[in-house]
Amino acid sequence: MAENKLDKLLRIEKKKLMMELEDGSSILNESIMIVDDDESVVKSLEFIFKDKYQVFSCYSGIEAVNIYKKHKDKISAILLDIKMDKKDGIEIYKELKKINQAIPIIFNTAYPGEYKPLDLLQELHPFGYIIKGTDPAILYESITSAIEYYNLIKDKDRLNEKLKEAVFDLKQLHKSSQNINSIDNQKKLYNEIISQIRSIFHCKYIFFFSFNNYLWKMIKCNLSKNNKTLMIIMELAEIILPEIEKSRKILTLDDIIRIYPEKNIKPFKKFYSFITNLSFLPIIIKNNLHGVILLINSKSERNTEDIHSYVLKTLTNHISISLNNILMTDEKIKNKELLAIGRTVTMIIHDMRNPIHVIKGYIQLMEMDNDFDNPEYFSEISQEVIRISNMMDELSEFVKKGSSKINLIKGNLDSIIKIYINKIKSEFLKNRITIKSNLKLNITCLIDKEKFHRILQNIMNNAGTAMKKSGEIIISTKKLKHFAEISITDNGPGMDENVKKNIFEPFFSNRNSNGLGLGMYIVNQMVLQHRGTIDVESKKNHGTTFIIRLPLKEQ
Numbered sequence: 001m002a003e004n005k006l007d008k009l010l011r012i013e014k015k016k017l018m019m020e021l022e023d024g025s026s027i028l029n030e031s032i033m034i035v036d037d038d039e040s041v042v043k044s045l046e047f048i049f050k051d052k053y054q055v056f057s058c059y060s061g062i063e064a065v066n067i068y069k070k071h072k073d074k075i076s077a078i079l080l081d082i083k084m085d086k087k088d089g090i091e092i093y094k095e096l097k098k099i100n101q102a103i104p105i106i107f108n109t110a111y112p113g114e115y116k117p118l119d120l121l122q123e124l125h126p127f128g129y130i131i132k133g134t135d136p137a138i139l140y141e142s143i144t145s146a147i148e149y150y151n152l153i154k155d156k157d158r159l160n161e162k163l164k165e166a167v168f169d170l171k172q173l174h175k176s177s178q179n180i181n182s183i184d185n186q187k188k189l190y191n192e193i194i195s196q197i198r199s200i201f202h203c204k205y206i207f208f209f210s211f212n213n214y215l216w217k218m219i220k221c222n223l224s225k226n227n228k229t230l231m232i233i234m235e236l237a238e239i240i241l242p243e244i245e246k247s248r249k250i251l252t253l254d255d256i257i258r259i260y261p262e263k264n265i266k267p268f269k270k271f272y273s274f275i276t277n278l279s280f281l282p283i284i285i286k287n288n289l290h291g292v293i294l295l296i297n298s299k300s301e302r303n304t305e306d307i308h309s310y311v312l313k314t315l316t317n318h319i320s321i322s323l324n325n326i327l328m329t330d331e332k333i334k335n336k337e338l339l340a341i342g343r344t345v346t347m348i349i350h351d352m353r354n355p356i357h358v359i360k361g362y363i364q365l366m367e368m369d370n371d372f373d374n375p376e377y378f379s380e381i382s383q384e385v386i387r388i389s390n391m392m393d394e395l396s397e398f399v400k401k402g403s404s405k406i407n408l409i410k411g412n413l414d415s416i417i418k419i420y421i422n423k424i425k426s427e428f429l430k431n432r433i434t435i436k437s438n439l440k441l442n443i444t445c446l447i448d449k450e451k452f453h454r455i456l457q458n459i460m461n462n463a464g465t466a467m468k469k470s471g472e473i474i475i476s477t478k479k480l481k482h483f484a485e486i487s488i489t490d491n492g493p494g495m496d497e498n499v500k501k502n503i504f505e506p507f508f509s510n511r512n513s514n515g516l517g518l519g520m521y522i523v524n525q526m527v528l529q530h531r532g533t534i535d536v537e538s539k540k541n542h543g544t545t546f547i548i549r550l551p552l553k554e555q
Helices: 005-022 039-049 061-071 089-099 117-124 136-181 186-201 228-247 253-259 306-368 376-400 413-430 449-467 497-502 519-529
Strands: 030-035 053-058 075-081 105-109 128-131 203-212 215-221 278-285 288-298 409-412 433-438 444-447 471-479 483-490 533-538 544-551
Touching: 030 039, 030 061, 030 136, 039 053, 039 136, 053 061, 061 075, 061 089, 075 089, 075 136, 089 105, 089 117, 105 136, 128 136, 136 186, 136 306, 186 203, 186 215, 186 288, 186 306, 203 228, 215 228, 228 253, 228 278, 228 288, 278 306, 288 306, 306 376, 409 413, 413 433, 413 444, 413 449, 413 471, 413 483, 433 449, 444 544, 449 471, 449 483, 449 519, 449 544, 497 533, 519 533
Parallel strands: 030 053, 030 075, 075 105, 105 128, 433 471
Antiparallel strands: 203 215, 203 288, 278 288, 409 444, 471 483, 483 544, 533 544
8 A cells, every 4th residue: 555645654654763762762651631533643653652652642521531531640741632523622632631731732623714723822822733734843843842831730740749748747757756745754754655655657556675785684665474476576576686686777678678588588478468568777975875666557558758767866856865864864863862771871880880789799608608597599689680781791882882892803704603612502401492503514604702702602692591491492594696795593382563663673572571671772882793684473372583695795
C-alpha cells in the first residue's frame, strides 16, 4: 500500500524528533490521553507520541471521562478535541476538571472560527489551544510543557504535604519533650516515653534495654512476659545490641540488612514475617551508653524521611537529658540523706564503742570466776555483744558509703573463693549447712581479697540465717565475654518480690533478719568498687541465687 503524503510527513517529523531526543533530551516515563471522535486523527497522534509516552486513546467524551477516572494517577496531560458527537469537548473539559482541577488539558480543534481561542482561554483556562494540522514539533512541545507543568504541581503538592507532616511532627515533638522533661521519676519517665512514642510514631512494640558494665538488660516493654513475640524480639535484640554498643548510632532495618548480608541473614528470616520496620535508639548520657529504645512496626509511612530521622534523634536527646537529670537528682537526694544519717551514726558509734569494750572486759573476767551456777549465760551474752559490735562495724562501713580505700590487685578468683570456703566450712557444718563448689576458672581478676571475702561472708551468712540451720549452698564460677561470673545459690525459703526489689537498699530488712539491713547494701557498694555488678534471682519457696560479675580486666 502506497504511503500517503500525511503518513510520510508524520514519519519524517517523528524521525527528526527522536534524533533530537537522542541528542540530549531524556525520554519521560509518562502517560497522556488523546480524545477525538475521528479515528484517523487518533491513530496519527498515537504514531507521534507512542515511543515517548504511554497513550490512552478515546473516541468519545464519555469514554474519556470513564478512562480518566480509572487511570487518573497515571495520566499527566490530555489532548482534547472540541467538536464531538453527543458531548462536545467543552462539556468533557468541565467534567475532567471536576475530577482533577490540576490536570493540564490542551484543546485540539479543526474549527478555529467556531471556537474562538481567546474566548475559551478567558472562560475555561485550558493549558493550550492547537489547530489540527499544526506542525507536530509544536504539538510535541505543547504536550511536553503540559507534562512538566503537571509534575511541578504534583511536586509542589508533595512538598506541601511533607511540610504539613513536618510541622505536625515538630509540634508533637515539642509537646513530647515538654512532657518528658517534666518527669522527675525513672519509672514514670519510662511510662511517659512509651506514651509519647506511641503518639508520634504509632509503634506496635516498644522496648527499653539498659546497658551497665557491658551487660544488657531489658527493663521495660509493652508485651506480657508469656508473649511469643517477646521471645523473638529478645532474640533479635541479643544479635543487634552488640552492634549498638560499637556504633552508638541509630540503627534501622535497612542498616541491619546491610550489616548482615545475605550469606549471614539466616538469623533474621523468622523476623521478616512480622517486622515491617524498626529503629534502635541509643541513649547516651555524658558520652556513655546508658541503654537503647527499640521501636518496631511504626504505622507511620515516613520512616525513611529526613524529618522522621530528625524527630527520632531529637526525641532521643531529650530522653537522655531527662534521664540524666533524674539520675543526678536521685543521687544528690540520696547523698544528702546518707550524709545526714552518717553524721548521726558516727556520733552514736563513737559513744557506744567504750561501753561495749567495758562489757566485753567484765564478761571475760566473770568467765574466769568458777563461782557462777550458769556459766553458759556468759557465752550467750558474749555472742550478743559480738553481734552488736558487728552492727557497729556495718554502720561504720555504711557511713563510709563504700568509699573506703580499695586495694585492687591481680588474683586468681577460684583460689580466693577456695580459701574463704575452707575457712568457714566447719562453722557452717555445725549448723548442718553444706557448702559445695563448682569452680572452673583459672583466670586473674583485679580484686581486693579482704573486701571480696566480706562480700561472700555477708551473702552466705544471710543464706545460713534464711535456711534455719539446715540446707546447702553452692558456689560456682564461669567466664563471660568481659566478666567472671560468681553464682551463690542456696535452697532456702527464697524471697518475695518486695524483698528482692529492695534487698540492696540501706536499712531494708525482712522480718527474719537480726541485723540493721545494711549488709547487702554494703555488699553492693563493694561490688561497685570492683567495677562489677550484683543481681539476685529468687522465688518464694524456691531458693535464692546471687550473681556477681567482676571485670576480667580493668574497664
